[in-house]
Amino acid sequence: MARTVKLLVGSKKGVFILASDERRRVWRLSGPFCENWPIHHVVGDPRDGAIYGAGGNEWFGPAIWKSQDGGSRWTHSSRGLAYSEGETPIKAAWSVALSHGRLYAGVEPAGLFVSGDGGASFEPVQGLRGHPTRPEWKPGGAGLILHSIVLDPVDAERIWVAISAAGVFYSGDGGATWTPRNKGTRADFLPEGQRYPEFGQCVHCLVKAPGRGDRLYQQNHCGMYRSDDGGESWTSVEAGLPSSFGFPAAAHPRDADALFLFPLNGAEQGRFAPDGRPTVWKTTDAGAHWRGRSAGLPQGDAYFGVLRQAMATDALDPAGVYFGAGNGAVYASADEGESWTRIADNLPTISSVETLVIDA
Numbered sequence: 001m002a003r004t005v006k007l008l009v010g011s012k013k014g015v016f017i018l019a020s021d022e023r024r025r026v027w028r029l030s031g032p033f034c035e036n037w038p039i040h041h042v043v044g045d046p047r048d049g050a051i052y053g054a055g056g057n058e059w060f061g062p063a064i065w066k067s068q069d070g071g072s073r074w075t076h077s078s079r080g081l082a083y084s085e086g087e088t089p090i091k092a093a094w095s096v097a098l099s100h101g102r103l104y105a106g107v108e109p110a111g112l113f114v115s116g117d118g119g120a121s122f123e124p125v126q127g128l129r130g131h132p133t134r135p136e137w138k139p140g141g142a143g144l145i146l147h148s149i150v151l152d153p154v155d156a157e158r159i160w161v162a163i164s165a166a167g168v169f170y171s172g173d174g175g176a177t178w179t180p181r182n183k184g185t186r187a188d189f190l191p192e193g194q195r196y197p198e199f200g201q202c203v204h205c206l207v208k209a210p211g212r213g214d215r216l217y218q219q220n221h222c223g224m225y226r227s228d229d230g231g232e233s234w235t236s237v238e239a240g241l242p243s244s245f246g247f248p249a250a251a252h253p254r255d256a257d258a259l260f261l262f263p264l265n266g267a268e269q270g271r272f273a274p275d276g277r278p279t280v281w282k283t284t285d286a287g288a289h290w291r292g293r294s295a296g297l298p299q300g301d302a303y304f305g306v307l308r309q310a311m312a313t314d315a316l317d318p319a320g321v322y323f324g325a326g327n328g329a330v331y332a333s334a335d336e337g338e339s340w341t342r343i344a345d346n347l348p349t350i351s352s353v354e355t356l357v358i359d360a
Contacts, residue, residue, distance in 0.1 A: 002360040005314055006070075007322055008042040008051060009330065009344075010352035015039050015053050017071045018344060024320055024334040027343040034065045034074055040094045041147075041309050044356030051356070052119055054093035054105055062093040064105055064119045080122035081105065081113055083129075095309070097149035100156035106146030110137060110163045112175065125175035128161070133180065133199050140164030140202050140221070147308055148206035150216070160216065160231060165202035168218065168231050181231030186222040204247045205308045209256035215286070217259050219249045219308075221267060226287050237287025242274045248311035252336075253319050257286045260313065260321050260337055262306040272303040280321065282337050296340035297331065304329070309352035316357065324350030 007018040007027075014032030039055040053065040056078075065076040081090055088109050095106035103115040105122060111129050113122040137144060145164050152158035157174040160181070167182040180199040187194075187201045202221035209215035214230035217237075224238040224246075238244040243263040252258035261281045265274040273279065277300055279292040304325040314320040321333040328347035331340045 003316070004358045004360060005316070005320065006044065006356040006358065007312075007330065007332075007343075008044055008053075008352075008354045008356055009324055009347065009350055010039040010042040010053060010055070010309070011324075011328075011348040011350050012038050013348040015042055015051075015065070015071070016344070016347055017051075018330065022316060024316075024332065027332070029344055030071060032348075033067070033071055034076070037063070037065070038092070039065065039351065040092065041096050041352040041354075043096050043098060043354050045098055046356060046358065049356070049358055050118070052096050052098070052103065054096040056092035058091045060092075062090045062107055064093055064096060064103070064115075064122070066119045077120055077122075079120065080115075080124075081107065083109075083111070083124070091143070094145050095147050095149050097151055099151035099153065102156070104149050104151070104159075106149050106161065108143050108145045109139075110144045110146040110166060112146055112149070112159075112161060114175070127171065127176045128169065128178050131169070131178050133166070136200070137163065137166040138200065148203065150206055150208045152208075154212060158230075160206060160208070162203040162206035162218065164204070165200060165221070167199045167201040168203055168206060169199075170231055181227075182234070183232065184234035184236075185218070185220055185225055188222040205249045207249050207251045207259075209251050209259075210254055211256050213256060215256050217249050217251065217287075219246050219261065221245065224249075224261070224287070235287075237283070240290040241281060242279075242292070245271075246306075247308040248306050248323065250311040250313050250321065250323075253313050253315045254317075255284070258282065258284050258336075259287070260311065261290075262311060262323055264305055270303065271305050273305070276301050276303050278302050278304070278325075280323070280333075280337050280340070293337050293339070295338065296333075296342075307351055309354075310350050312353045312355050314355040314357055320355070322353050322355065324353040326350065 016031035148162035
């Protein structure tokens, strides 16, 4: 059966879509869509091909965009994406996730909303909004953002979220109650003796390994970590990387021990590829060892970064790996990161890259 591979690219000026066949050699670009809104994250539903985008800013307000025809036509809704009167208004929707017939949206200031009607309307997940630690959450450099939503593929009640800079929180009852899950992750920006708090860590990206297990990976402002118990405890796996700082992480679609990263040189050193040489780093043993691959990437004088949601894998074999850069370029690897090809250039600043594989 023939397959179509789509890259769903969120950018500062709308959504772009790159499409190819399963050989992933030639890509066709379409867009921009969503009326050139800032779109922070785009995902696709492999069941019916629907595409959802989370976007907005203080000028536009928050909204979730939706296309049911592969991206040609779009609608958007902000119905229910609001806090109570008197609270700080929602500036934007920053993340979106699909599972078990529900559509979740993460917003700024940090909160989680859920839709049961395909994005036409939303309601707040009150257990997180009313969490007792909420008054003490502090914004990261980009604001107080709920940017990572991790849903269990088997159990619809299990949800993990990551917030900058409040940390990782987990719910096992569909969002009614939440617990911080940050044990073992550092907060180097806090005073000595306070750097392993219960919450308050600046998580940059949170992803779940494939399969039924409880393995999670997180790229943090202060290190790279793995958890084998659903976030109840974390182990540092940054040894061997050129930097402990970065934003994106992408899990292999079948191998729980394999992960892809794009390290940056540091929070205060420019936030670009170390030495101006972009390299994707890969582990095949759950972070015990890392190796970098840069064939086909710029070999020097390249000072771009990659944002937290701008790296993804597809489900083909061998797996494709993709990332979008701050300079508007999109790179693709059809051999699990061994070699790279630039497949788009001169797009607006790229906020996110996700994949959608459709059987023809």
